[in-house]
Amino acid sequence: MSLTDSIPNNVDLGSDRKLLRALEKWQPKFIEWWLEMGPDGFQADDIYLRTAIDVDPKGWATYDYVKMPDYRWGIFLTPRNEDQFVNFGDNAGQKAWDEVPGELRGILRRIIVTQADTEPASVEQQRQLGKTAPSLYDLRSLFQVNVEEGRHLWAMVHLLHQYFGRDGREEAESLLERRSGDVDKPRILQTFNETTDEWLSFFCFTMFTDRDGKYQLAALSESGFDPLARATQFMLTEESFHLFTGETGIERIVQRAAELSLQDPNNDARAQGGVDLPTIQKWINFWFSSAVELFGGEISSNAADYFATGLKGRYREKAKYEDHSALRDIYEMNVLRDGKLSQEEVPLRNALNEVLRDEYVADCARAVRKWNHTIKKTGFEFELALPSRRFNRSMGMYAGASFDPQGNPITPEQFEANRSKWLPTAEDRAYVKSLMVPVTEPGKIANWIAPPKKGVNGQPFEFEYVRFNRN
Numbered sequence: 001m002s003l004t005d006s007i008p009n010n011v012d013l014g015s016d017r018k019l020l021r022a023l024e025k026w027q028p029k030f031i032e033w034w035l036e037m038g039p040d041g042f043q044a045d046d047i048y049l050r051t052a053i054d055v056d057p058k059g060w061a062t063y064d065y066v067k068m069p070d071y072r073w074g075i076f077l078t079p080r081n082e083d084q085f086v087n088f089g090d091n092a093g094q095k096a097w098d099e100v101p102g103e104l105r106g107i108l109r110r111i112i113v114t115q116a117d118t119e120p121a122s123v124e125q126q127r128q129l130g131k132t133a134p135s136l137y138d139l140r141s142l143f144q145v146n147v148e149e150g151r152h153l154w155a156m157v158h159l160l161h162q163y164f165g166r167d168g169r170e171e172a173e174s175l176l177e178r179r180s181g182d183v184d185k186p187r188i189l190q191t192f193n194e195t196t197d198e199w200l201s202f203f204c205f206t207m208f209t210d211r212d213g214k215y216q217l218a219a220l221s222e223s224g225f226d227p228l229a230r231a232t233q234f235m236l237t238e239e240s241f242h243l244f245t246g247e248t249g250i251e252r253i254v255q256r257a258a259e260l261s262l263q264d265p266n267n268d269a270r271a272q273g274g275v276d277l278p279t280i281q282k283w284i285n286f287w288f289s290s291a292v293e294l295f296g297g298e299i300s301s302n303a304a305d306y307f308a309t310g311l312k313g314r315y316r317e318k319a320k321y322e323d324h325s326a327l328r329d330i331y332e333m334n335v336l337r338d339g340k341l342s343q344e345e346v347p348l349r350n351a352l353n354e355v356l357r358d359e360y361v362a363d364c365a366r367a368v369r370k371w372n373h374t375i376k377k378t379g380f381e382f383e384l385a386l387p388s389r390r391f392n393r394s395m396g397m398y399a400g401a402s403f404d405p406q407g408n409p410i411t412p413e414q415f416e417a418n419r420s421k422w423l424p425t426a427e428d429r430a431y432v433k434s435l436m437v438p439v440t441e442p443g444k445i446a447n448w449i450a451p452p453k454k455g456v457n458g459q460p461f462e463f464e465y466v467r468f469n470r471n
């Protein structure tokens with residue numbers, strides 16, 4: 001099969017010889033990387049996967065059994081709008097760029113590479129999880145997320161190859177050379193170097209870390225660089241399944257935790273072989289505080305530049321805002337002075353990371369309210385809480401100080417004294433890992449998690465989502 005056939009696309013790959021050659025050289029290296037760093041041990045199995053084949057909202061994907069190395073990683077941009085303009089910043093009103101403006105080349109390349117690097121990183125982080133999936137439904141969800149992160153890498157590599165010449169091709173190679181957690185050549189962002197070796201962390205990752213991805217992609221989908229806007233718009237279509245996996249995954253563990261607590265004479269879910277709610281709270285604290293770092297510094301000249309140039313907008317910039325210059329407003333920020341928090345005014349453009357973080361935090365808070373509702377419905381009494389964005393930070397302006405989960409300033413000694421109450425301990429991690437035993441029979445599920453409300457693509461939960469081909 002030729003490359004134009006094996007890569008579903010709507011970018012007219014066949015007619016661009018140069019681009020085609022570059023991708024033809026890159027593809028075998030990608031497959032090599034996938035076999036080395038993708039899901040360990042399931043490459044010969046048939047997985048019931050969704051494959052993007054078009055950008056039409058009504059029929060953009062097909063579902064069928066596929067062996068992962070044969071997955072058709074495609075390249076799709078949402079349709080071109082001839083009247084597309086730069087919609088914000090100092091270049092507002094110009095026609096959207098179809099080529100990279102010379103003076104923005106460096107900054108745009110950095111934005112694309114940083115986004116691109118997270119895609120293979122998460123696949124690497126999740127490489128061993130298949131071995132302990134709590135059900136076939138969940139095993140399939142993991143692989144669906146993995147292959148789609150692979151496609152997101154393709155989407156970004158397409159931009160690098162098409163618009164950045166030799167530099168772009170070199171960046172595309174490097175994306176397959178860095179490794180999550182590697183001491184010498186780690187992935188660019190720290191969260192993408194954390195180990196994800198049990199399923200509570202997988203669901204927290206897809207809930208909290210992938211959700212940062214959603215807001216970054218949404219901000220880039222407003223971009224004045226049209227191919228980037230159109231690539232990220234389509235990536236968001238797939239991303240919503242990843243977020244769904246995380247949010248409902250945690251919800252199912254929470255539900256089961258509450259049910260098992262009610263069954264136990266001491267209300268102890270652990271005694272019933274489950275994850276208890278205080279443990280889930282610690283995971284939330286850890287993953288949320290790690291994910292909020294991804295939005296960058298609270299006061300940031302980079303963020304101001306990205307906006308001023310028209311490359312990265314606010315969340316729903318076109319739909320939500322009237323003033324697209326962001327020059328007239330100020331942002332009230334909680335700043336720590338002499339151990340006390342006080343509100344200070346920051347020019348809005350310098351606070352745009354914080355503005356995007358606000359959207360993210362509100363979205364996470366919504367999910368926590370939903371999980372609390374789930375607990376309430378079981379009849380058990382417990383409330384989960386989203387920690388303050390100041391809690392447990394190692395970057396940005398709260399990094400040097402200590403805060404409790406409610407966001408109150410405390411001493412480093414107080415933080416240390418409570419660390420094991422607020423964050424996962426080695427013992428907690430060992431306990432959660434001890435629960436991870438694979439369940440591979442259709443319709444069965446591990447004891448620590450509730451089954452999903454429904455299956456995939458109209459199939460029941462009992463459907464054989466993965467067919468093993470072992471000998």
Ligand SMILES: [Fe+2]
Pocket residue numbers: 119148149152213239
């Ligand atoms: Fe992605």
Ligand SMILES: [Fe+2]
Pocket residue numbers: 149210213239242
């Ligand atoms: Fe994702």
